[in-house]
Amino acid sequence: MRKLVALPVLSADALSSVAYGPEAMLAVLVLAGTAGLGYSIPVAATIVFLMLAIGVSYRQTIRAYPRGGGSYIVASDNLGRVPGLLAAAGLMTDYILTVAVSIAAGVAAITSAVPSLASSSVLIGVAAIVVLLAGNLRGIRQAGAIFAAPTYAFVIAMVALIAVGLSDAADRGFHPVPHPPVNATEGLGILLVMRAFASGATAMTGIEAISNAVPAFKPVEWRNARTTLTWMIGLLVVLFAGIIAIVHYTGILPRSQETVLSQLAHVNYGSGPMYVFTQAATAAVLLLAANTAYNDFPRVLSLLARDDHAPRLFARMGDRLAFSNGIILLSILAGLVYVAFNGRTASLIPLYAVGVFLAFTLSQAGMVVHWWRLRDRHWRKSLLFNAIGGVLSAIVLITAGITKFTEGAWVALVAVALFLFVTTRIRRHYDTVAAALRLQRHSIELPRRTIAPRVDVPLQGVESSRDPRHPRDPQAFARTGAAGESEEAEEVPEEIRHFSLVLIETLDRAGMRALAYAASLQQPVLVIHVSTGEVEAERFRGQWKLWGDHLPLQELVSPYRAVIAPLVNYIEALHHQRPDLTLTVILPEIVMCQRRFSALHSRTAARLRRALRPLRKVVVTTVPFHV
Structure with a gap:
């Protein structure tokens, strides 16, 4: 892929996360009332710094793994089997929740524009998953302008929304519009701020996608991949920071009936064509982001099957050259999660951060070990970048695991533990079977000559050096x-x-x-x-x-x-x-x-x-x- 095509195709997951990441952060801060909302800018600034640090660290991963360096591969190569499986568990959880969260956020964008559909949100989401399943089983791939258009449309819509919002704020001398009175339901404390930070950090999901897909670029692959990653991080930072800024200046608060983006579009555009365009672009890019998981989840599952950590049927491609079994499994699991949480984005977010940052942490830790072993040119600088990224990711992981444990993070932690148990048992079983099937020296007496069987019916046109009835060829x-x-x-x-x-x-x-x-x-x-x-x-x-x-x-x-x-x-x-x-x-x-x-x-x-x-x-x- 050219960079102009690779950018929207591989960045859809990351860029679309600004549709729910800032809102998830604000939804936690608003629990502490006006005092809590006052922390929105500092928390957002910390998340922006984290985006930059993780982006720089993944640039080092692309240089070290020019054939594609996903968390599972990096952690397995440098840290060992169990850390590799933990990274894979984080990735698998991330991909399942990417489908569920993206569909939930996409449906929310639709129901915000058409409130009469709110009662059918679960049905609409399940139908969207079925459509994605059918399309991917038919071999649809993310390529070309068809898949690039929704991402570019979303970027244009967000940049226009931010520009209009900041222009209006400039006319007011950048004085924030007072927001409606907010009653605090929780006390403002370090735990609440950390919860908001962990929720907002979900806007970083999908950053790893480009490092996974380095071979998909035109030559020189790794250099084009790093350039594309830089552009993606730049856009992500601009969109995330811009949305937080105009939310701050317009005095908008999260509401259960309407998304923050929809409220911003209403304030700036009314209900005219630009509002419709913004909501349509948001819904389209979120559905595209869900579809990216249909490429990555089956591929990681096939790598696990290749290494005997998953049933070998997941390593098999279907007639359409897609990992059909993995696609079906992803659809079933994402559908179950979506229905179990009633298609509510706010309920799914607490599960999200654990898997994302578990994979980030282990990938960056693996890169630190990689540079320490290799010690080539500029290895100290690369090691430092990856170490910073790993430490920051670990902080977010621990924060999310502690502060969101009772809100649903325990589900992700249990899923990771269960995944580790099942994959190790599968590997143990395959090792046992391999030992039972292994050929041993002198265990079988080999024939000393080519077998020339006795055939009662002559076979015409057959040549043989020993028997005219036995085919040499x-x-x-x-x-x-x-x-x-x-x-x-x-x-x-x-x-x-x-x-x-x-x-x-x-x-x-x-x-x-x-x-x-x-x-x-x-x-x-x-x-x-x-x-x-x-x-x-x-x-x-x-x-x-x-x-x-x-x-x-x-x-x-x-x-x-x-x-x-x-x-x-x-x-x-x-x-x-x-x-x-x-x-x-x-x-x-x-x-x-x-x-x-x-x-x-x-x-x-x-x-x-x-x-x-x-x-x-x-x-x-x-x-x-x-x-």
Whole structure:
């Protein structure tokens, strides 16, 4: 992406947060009455300083991780497995709440403009999540002017609103308009100010997005990413500070029936076209911000699945090259959270800060360790920036965890603890299964020659160095024979011609058992392996030379981690080239003695069986391996 496109696409989450971050801060301060509102400017100034510090620290992350440095990767690389999982827990919580909070704030913008829809806010929000689910399952991506337009429209609307508000304030000599009388419901104290600070700091969510997506930029990627991050931080600071300033000068207070932005637009524009434009742009960018989580949540979940901390089905892409299972899970969890909190932004905000700043803290701590180990040019300056960012993030994390614990932060803390428990148990299970499946030296007696099975029906057009009935080249074997589709007329054993296809993902005891079963049928055998790239293909070839080189091998490359589609395409081509053959597809299957772990293992056989069902004379069988 060019910087002009990357800026709105990757900044939508961060910039849209000014629609609810300042309001969340003011909603806490107003509890202390007029005295509490007097702290709005100092608290906002502290948040602006935090934005600048975190932005500078993420510039160092982009330089150190030019291929993308999310919190999970940085923390895992530099701090270890458990901190990496904690960072992932913070990210996952952040993404779920990004959808819920953005939808809630977007619906609030709509209901502020059309109050008659307020009673249907939950239904509207759920419908929006369903639309996002359907669109992302269809493979919609954030790219180009379609996704850039809402963010630019929102920035223009906010800049215009701030300019008009400050212009009116200048006409009054920058004297604030007195706000309505406010009765204090809580005493003004350090805890209330810290709560306001933690609520307002939610305006920083989404800052990490650019450091995650460095490879998406045009060359030089890291330099363009840093420039884009600088522009994003600059815009975020201007919008956040500007909104706080005009709120201060216009004397507006948070209200449950109407958002602060809507009140500001009403004061400055009335109910005319500019008011409608402001509300429409706000709702659009918030929905776009929710959609950014649909790119990031499944990707982080796929990284966890790759590292055996999540079910491996989340590492699999769908036909639209999207992580469909992760998209569905995100929609379900975000929908449940949204409904449970009745779609109220104020109720969701206390959950938000914990996940966001847990990921920030661990990412910056990981970068401190990274620079200390590397010690390259300018490492001291980079370490200092990341250390400041990490300390400030930790302060916000602790503040949010303490001051908002009873308001809902405990839910996020419990979710993080539960996530850590589940992911470690999943990793322990996969390690146990891997140990049970691992091939040991001399544990299996390997055939000393190529298997030449006895076949009663001659196979025409097949060459072999040992037996004219055994194919040396399975592809040549498949290319010969009748071109037309034969009838399924085999009713006696002598009329059936077999060809066995063994699907092997990795060479382990389960795979060797499937190979042994196929060889025992005394029919021609072809082994098929699907690789996700040349590195994995090379690794498998090395294993194959040691353990399985007595059988012919066909490798299929699927760089998008799709397995079923390339297998079906290959088997279908084989079937059409030799319709006289009965193809027996043999797969190893892991059978768990404890059924609760069954969901952690693939259902490739069932999915392949459904996909191949329309083909004649194709049999799918599994060879179980019990663990």
